[in-house]
Amino acid sequence: MKVLVTGKGGQLAWELDQTKPEGVELVSLGLDDLDITQQAAVQSAVNLHRPDIVINAAAYTAVDKAETDHTTAYAVNELGARYVAQACKQQGAYLMHVSTDFVFSGDKTIPYQVDEPTKPINVYGASKLAGDIAVNDELAEQALIVRTAWVYSVNGNNFVKTMLRLMADKPELGIIYDQVSTPTWAKGLALWLWAMAAKQNSNSMIKDPNWRGRTPIYHWTDAGVASWYDFAVAIQELAIEKGLLDKVIPIKAIEASAYPLPAARPSFSVIDKQSAERASGLNSIHWRQQLSTMMDQLAELKALSTKH
Numbered sequence: 001m002k003v004l005v006t007g008k009g010g011q012l013a014w015e016l017d018q019t020k021p022e023g024v025e026l027v028s029l030g031l032d033d034l035d036i037t038q039q040a041a042v043q044s045a046v047n048l049h050r051p052d053i054v055i056n057a058a059a060y061t062a063v064d065k066a067e068t069d070h071t072t073a074y075a076v077n078e079l080g081a082r083y084v085a086q087a088c089k090q091q092g093a094y095l096m097h098v099s100t101d102f103v104f105s106g107d108k109t110i111p112y113q114v115d116e117p118t119k120p121i122n123v124y125g126a127s128k129l130a131g132d133i134a135v136n137d138e139l140a141e142q143a144l145i146v147r148t149a150w151v152y153s154v155n156g157n158n159f160v161k162t163m164l165r166l167m168a169d170k171p172e173l174g175i176i177y178d179q180v181s182t183p184t185w186a187k188g189l190a191l192w193l194w195a196m197a198a199k200q201n202s203n204s205m206i207k208d209p210n211w212r213g214r215t216p217i218y219h220w221t222d223a224g225v226a227s228w229y230d231f232a233v234a235i236q237e238l239a240i241e242k243g244l245l246d247k248v249i250p251i252k253a254i255e256a257s258a259y260p261l262p263a264a265r266p267s268f269s270v271i272d273k274q275s276a277e278r279a280s281g282l283n284s285i286h287w288r289q290q291l292s293t294m295m296d297q298l299a300e301l302k303a304l305s306t307k308h
């Protein structure tokens, strides 16, 4: 099976590379190799590599910047997704497209189901939703969309690394407690994508009749629920335990209104993973356990860098 991944250099693309199963020929292309906003370049890359499956892990993920850089956010997240989908259509490749919990408004208090109405409250979420619609328009059942949330990895920028930096530098932190979702280690999502790719390649993907004629949507995060505050507290506890931090600082639970940012974020965006677990045969692992394993990786990297 030959798989082409866009967005090399990003968190998910890196974990896809790290977890590549045996027998997969992987072509991973970064922004310098393939800018997905360039229609002809996307078409030529797909024609050149002739992948069985394309995983679109490229995205504009700067949530606050998107509020004032609407044009680039839509160019990458909507048009880019459409161009990738069109190239897949022409080549006969299957597309796995990655989307976000931020397509939801956050008005609920129980997990969002895959077919619930969307209502993004920021530009990033709206541009990602526009990309999901484009994928469905172009490819229908020749694609899947997986929504995830609060992604982190040892490679790339994310909340875990921001917290470790701030916890080392600041005397105390105020972290929002009234935004709730599920932190997700990009490695777990990569493994889910590989499991689904194997099913697609062996024609053993479960076809849910509810999605006939449409692109099926799955939700995948780690298990459990947390606020950013809970997440930060866990990061500090585990960092002390693993020698990534040497002092504890006070962490105050604050309301989102006390931490104004350009983009609004959903106050609740836990997503229901049941259909993704059934379809893949994988069970999600609790976010704190995943965080602990990821931080073991960070500790190993730190040990290596201090040795050299």
Ligand SMILES: NC(=O)C1=CN([C@@H]2O[C@H](COP(=O)(O)OP(=O)(O)OC[C@H]3O[C@@H](n4cnc5c(N)ncnc54)[C@H](OP(=O)(O)O)[C@@H]3O)[C@@H](O)[C@H]2O)C=CC1
Residues within 6 Å of the ligand: 006, 007, 008, 009, 010, 011, 012, 013, 030, 031, 034, 035, 036, 037, 056, 057, 058, 059, 060, 061, 076, 080, 098, 099, 100, 101, 128, 147, 148, 149, 150, 151, 152, 156, 157
């Ligand atoms: N990070 C998160 O918390 C979440 C992410 N997601 C979704 O998961 C997917 C993967 O996200 P993640 O790995 O975290 O994101 P990253 O921001 O880590 O990676 C995205 C990559 O896409 C690249 N990119 C940006 N513009 C283009 C372009 N025009 N053409 C090609 N590549 C481009 C970026 O390059 P550069 O850095 O140079 O701009 C970056 O390397 C995305 O679809 C995202 O929307 C969903 C929920 C949560």
Ligand SMILES: Cc1cn([C@H]2C[C@H](O)[C@@H](COP(=O)(O)OP(=O)(O)O[C@H]3O[C@@H](C)C(=O)[C@@H](O)[C@H]3O)O2)c(=O)[nH]c1=O
Residues within 6 Å of the ligand: 061, 062, 063, 064, 100, 101, 102, 148, 149, 150, 151, 158, 159, 162, 166, 173, 174, 175, 176, 179, 228, 259, 261, 265
């Ligand atoms: C640094 C800091 C942040 N925060 C809050 C602000 C914000 O609501 C929250 C997380 O901030 P970030 O900017 O890291 O995360 P954010 O960019 O909002 O993360 C989102 O990214 C996109 C790509 C997604 O798709 C989402 O699922 C989600 O992961 O933490 C504090 O409360 N205190 C602090 O000191």
